[in-house]
Amino acid sequence: MIPPRPEPLAQPRLGLLWFTRVAHSWLDALTVKSYHMLLGQFRLPGMRVFVINDPAWVERMLITEPHNYPKHHLMHEALEPLLGSSPFTTNGPLWQRQRRMLDQAFGHARLGRVFGLMEQACDDMRARLHNGTLDVEGAMTHVTADIVYRTIFSNALMAHEADTLFGAFTRYQQLAQRVIFLRLLHLPRLWLNRSRQRQADIIRGFLAAKVRERFASRGVDEEAQGADILAGLRCAVDPQDGSHLSETEVLDQICMLFLAGHETSASALSWCLYLLAESPELQQTLCHEVDTTTQGGALQAGDVRKLVRLHALFREVLRLYPPVGYFPREAVADQDIRGSQVRRGDALLVFPWLLHRHRRFWSEPDAFEPGRFGPDSATDHPKGAYLPFGLGARACIGAGFAMQEAALILSTLLSHHRLLPEPGHTPRVVGRLTVRSANGIRVRLEPRQRVQPHD
Numbered sequence: 001m002i003p004p005r006p007e008p009l010a011q012p013r014l015g016l017l018w019f020t021r022v023a024h025s026w027l028d029a030l031t032v033k034s035y036h037m038l039l040g041q042f043r044l045p046g047m048r049v050f051v052i053n054d055p056a057w058v059e060r061m062l063i064t065e066p067h068n069y070p071k072h073h074l075m076h077e078a079l080e081p082l083l084g085s086s087p088f089t090t091n092g093p094l095w096q097r098q099r100r101m102l103d104q105a106f107g108h109a110r111l112g113r114v115f116g117l118m119e120q121a122c123d124d125m126r127a128r129l130h131n132g133t134l135d136v137e138g139a140m141t142h143v144t145a146d147i148v149y150r151t152i153f154s155n156a157l158m159a160h161e162a163d164t165l166f167g168a169f170t171r172y173q174q175l176a177q178r179v180i181f182l183r184l185l186h187l188p189r190l191w192l193n194r195s196r197q198r199q200a201d202i203i204r205g206f207l208a209a210k211v212r213e214r215f216a217s218r219g220v221d222e223e224a225q226g227a228d229i230l231a232g233l234r235c236a237v238d239p240q241d242g243s244h245l246s247e248t249e250v251l252d253q254i255c256m257l258f259l260a261g262h263e264t265s266a267s268a269l270s271w272c273l274y275l276l277a278e279s280p281e282l283q284q285t286l287c288h289e290v291d292t293t294t295q296g297g298a299l300q301a302g303d304v305r306k307l308v309r310l311h312a313l314f315r316e317v318l319r320l321y322p323p324v325g326y327f328p329r330e331a332v333a334d335q336d337i338r339g340s341q342v343r344r345g346d347a348l349l350v351f352p353w354l355l356h357r358h359r360r361f362w363s364e365p366d367a368f369e370p371g372r373f374g375p376d377s378a379t380d381h382p383k384g385a386y387l388p389f390g391l392g393a394r395a396c397i398g399a400g401f402a403m404q405e406a407a408l409i410l411s412t413l414l415s416h417h418r419l420l421p422e423p424g425h426t427p428r429v430v431g432r433l434t435v436r437s438a439n440g441i442r443v444r445l446e447p448r449q450r451v452q453p454h455d
């Protein structure tokens with residue numbers, strides 16, 4: 001089965017009209033050659049950009065020499081109003097300090113500890129679902145935001161709060177993308193900057209109030225008893241100078257975790273549900289795996305790793321629809337990359353979307369085949385050709401978190417519902433901050449009788 005994907009262009013296009021289209025979806029810029037080449041190059045006004053499609057170079061940039069390929073400063077410009085100073089965009093000693101503190105916070109709020117909070121969010125999701133047509137992206141965004149919110153604050157996210165945050169974030173994404181494109185064209189963007197800041201203020205204002213409340217009501221000693229991520233951040237101590245994170249530093253990390261932690265998972269899970277609805281046999285296999293693992297009861301923390309076929313589905317969906325479709329780095333020195341002269345300051349793009357569908361590294365690259373990640377299959381792709389969570393020192397801190405929540409959400413859904421295609425609906429894939437659908441994702445839900453252990 002070849003699931004929806006944008007048809008690549010036969011030849012690259014130029015001109016303002018095309019550029020405007022790409023501002024809405026970067027996937028529209030990709031050509032047939034993009035999926036074959038090992039290195040690509042194009043020019044933007046005032047900027048040379050290289051597409052690094054060679055897994056060996058990807059490994060060098062991300063694993064062996066990350067200090068020579070820091071995050072591109074445009075990332076910071078795009079996200080700073082919302083995320084403040086946080087690992088998603090920082091580099092050097094500042095990033096090292098933030099990462100040290102985050103690692104401790106995640107160690108404190110261990111996966112097993114936050115399992116119960118994730119489970120409660122899944123129960124609430126179940127209560128919200130009805131049989132009939134499901135707006136998948138809306139439902140997945142709500143439950144993943146609720147999960148990350150609960151694991152940060154130990155409180156549920158109310159429906160009206162969720163609506164306000166999603167609305168502001170959707171507008172922020174659109175505005176941020178436009179600001180960057182105008183910036184690349186050296187055009188004025190004052191009005192857009194102001195609108196973008198207003199959306200950022202809505203989200204940051206909401207989260208700031210929650211953080212302030214905790215700082216006012218609990219000291220660090222009391223936080224040590226807590227199991228959530230906020231408690232972990234407040235207790236984290238920098239081993240280099242013994243300091244704690246300030247309230248502003250904590251807020252920046254929380255904004256980043258809240259957004260990085262739900263938008264990506266919501267994107268991946270939405271594609272999972274669409275593909276499950278289109279694959280009845282696979283769905284049946286997974287229902288069987290869930291039923292036998294849970295013995296008709298609820299999924300336990302220790303069961304998660306037993307769901308090997310569910311993991312294979314998730315990994316294949318992350319291959320076909322990597323939520324972070326590309327990420328930009330910057331060259332710190334002049335150098336030769338595969339025979340091209342790269343200069344200091346040039347942008348280097350690593351494209352999970354292209355690497356995951358590259359004609360040289362995958363058989364049937366556009367086909368949906370979860371079996372390729374199944375328990376009995378051998379890995380035959382280079383390490384640098386599969387990186388939904390990035391690689392090396394700057395790889396995603398939430399990969400284990402995302403895997404656990406995916407197992408919980410999918411097993412909850414499969415235990416109680418049958419997923420069917422919505423007649424006449426095919427999602428149109430678009431590349432924004434994450435890989436989404438321009439016309440939404442819809443499936444139909446029907447009730448499902450669980451198989452009891454004795455059946």
Ligand code: HEM
Nearest residue numbers: 087260261264265323324327388389390394396397398402
């Ligand atoms: C399916 C879900 C997810 C995907 C596909 C994903 C993907 C990624 C990728 C590709 C990066 C590296 C970007 C780069 O190198 O430029 C990254 C970084 C990061 N992710 Fe995730 N992510 C997911 C879920 C999460 C969750 C649930 C959290 C937290 C709760 C999270 C927190 C972070 C953080 C903090 C970083 C920055 C790490 C650093 O630079 O030190 N992510 N993620």
